[in-house]
Amino acid sequence: MKRFLILGVMALFAASSLYAQTKGAASQKKEITVKGKLQFTKDPFNRTYVDYGIRLSKGKGDKKVELMRVTPDANGNFSFKVDATNPQLYNLSVYGIEYVDFWAHKDDLTINVRGVDTCRYLVKNPPFVYIEGSEDNNVLNLVSQATYLNYQRMILTYQEDYKAGQTKDSVWHECVRNNIRALDKDLNERIRLIVRMYKDRPTVLYAVNMLDKKVDRELILNTYDVLIKKFPWFTEAKEAKESFLKNENQEKLLAIGAVAPDFTFPNLDGKMVSLKDLRGKLLIVDFWASWCGPCRQETPNIKAVYEKYKDKGLEVLSVSIDKKESDWRKAVEEDKLTWLQLNAKDSKKLMQDYQFSGIPYIILIDKDGKFVAKNIRGEKIEAAVKKALNL
Known part of the structure; x- marks a missing residue:
């Protein structure tokens, strides 16, 4: 569910005079x-x-x-x-x-x-x-339905993945993993089609924000250019393009081998803890939230890896983006999370620094605080840890 947190979630554009016939033209109250x-x-x-x-x-x-x-x-x-x-x-x-x-x-x-x-x-x-009554809202309707159906199917598939993981049936487990990858690909294709169909409507930005910024780079930039040319006063399109290019530069700072950006947030005792305080051990960092089903379904995978490799120098840090502290604390207690927990109520800068828009987002950094692996899930977590530990 990396694309929707919606926390959800998505980055939405602000109000603008999009359909005025001339820039700066006076409009009657409507x-x-x-x-x-x-x-x-x-x-x-x-x-x-x-x-x-x-x-x-x-x-x-x-x-x-x-x-x-x-x-x-x-x-x-x-x-x-x-x-x-x-x-x-x-x-x-x-x-x-x-x-x-x-x-x-x-x-x-x-x-x-x-x-x-x-x-x-x-x-x-x-x-x-x-949303009934306008063509413009069809973009939002199509995107919302696609993400909703994908989320429902993903919940069911991850539940099956958890059950498969509890058995020794490797064939079943791999089959479920293939289904997960297929669901992700299915959503990507649907969003691409929506963007192509509505590339000349300002509301298409709602869909563009969900595209893969690497795979769909050309489609994204072309769509921005179409909107900028057709609606010169549409500042959101210009700002979106500038932000996209700025984020590309930021991503270069997040390459494997680069030092992970530092952050500081309170733990369960209210003490402020920084990422750099944890240097010296191999560290899994899990960005999550109490309301994120896939995040909490990923927890058993992290627990299993932690128990297996903690004596070899592995530590885990969970960073919740919950707005309500009570929700965060309750989830930690329910899921019996024993490693260090931090709460990032204001997660905007954190998500910009690490360039993720959906959760769970799990990374692995080495004892020097450098990226070893990014956006790892399921069996990829253990694989990354084993590789980092030379096992």
């Missing part, structure tokens, strides 16, 4: 209506939702701004108006559980969502949400 209905309005377990209601925001990360809160009626219906004078991307947060991005331009929209969580334990595995 609003569209967004309506929808909650499928579930009552929690069978009578829990109190801290993030009550539906929040409308725009922007991402430290630039995110909440615009309004909407309370559905007794039947779960809701409706509100948003500014579409300049076509732009908005985000809906439904009870802090379900998140939906939508593009506001000229058409009224209908967005039906699940609503409150009816499971005993709150889960961050929201369903696919279809």
Whole structure:
């Protein structure tokens, strides 16, 4: 799931005057209506939702701004108006559980969502949400469905992978591994097709951000150039291209043999710990989060490798990107993680420095703090450790 954390996750573009006929042209105030209905309005377990209601925001990360809160009626219906004078991307947060991005331009929209969580334990595995009413949102619909279906299949496949790993059936285990690789390839192909189909629409940036920046380098840069040429005022396309080239330069600093960027975060006792403090031993660094299913399904693999090679100089460091400290602590306790744990609540710089956009992201660094292996999963973790230890 390296491409979506969505933490999720994806890097989204900010509001801009994309369809103006001339740069800087004055526009009349325009609003569209967004309506929808909650499928579930009552929690069978009578829990109190801290993030009550539906929040409308725009922007991402430290630039995110909440615009309004909407309370559905007794039947779960809701409706509100948003500014579409300049076509732009908005985000809906439904009870802090379900998140939906939508593009506001000229058409009224209908967005039906699940609503409150009816499971005993709150889960961050929201369903696919279809945005009805505009062609522009079809890009978002196609990307969202592709990633949603891929995630569901990946969960099931990793569950099977775990079971296969508990047996001595190597044929079964390798077959499951092939299925995992096939799922990843399938998602890549779907996203590439979406980009090619909608390369002349500003909303295609939503899909471009999911492409493999090495394999799809030419397609990515060509798409940026098409948008920059067709929409000279579309600053997001120009900024995206500049960021892409800047990240390419950053990646050169992350080559195998280069020193891993340092970071400092608090451990479970609140003590600040830096990566450089751990030099002297071979180190697995696992970037993860409590809400990431594939991350926690990877934990048994890390545990097995740690137990097998800890007496030979191997250590493990887990760095959670959980925003809520309580979620992080609970997951550590549930999964019985015995090695050093750090919590990176503000993970933006960390993810930029290490150039990953999805988790789990697992690396191996040597006693001098230099990269030995990157983005390793499953059996590749042990293989990398054995190679580093000359076993």
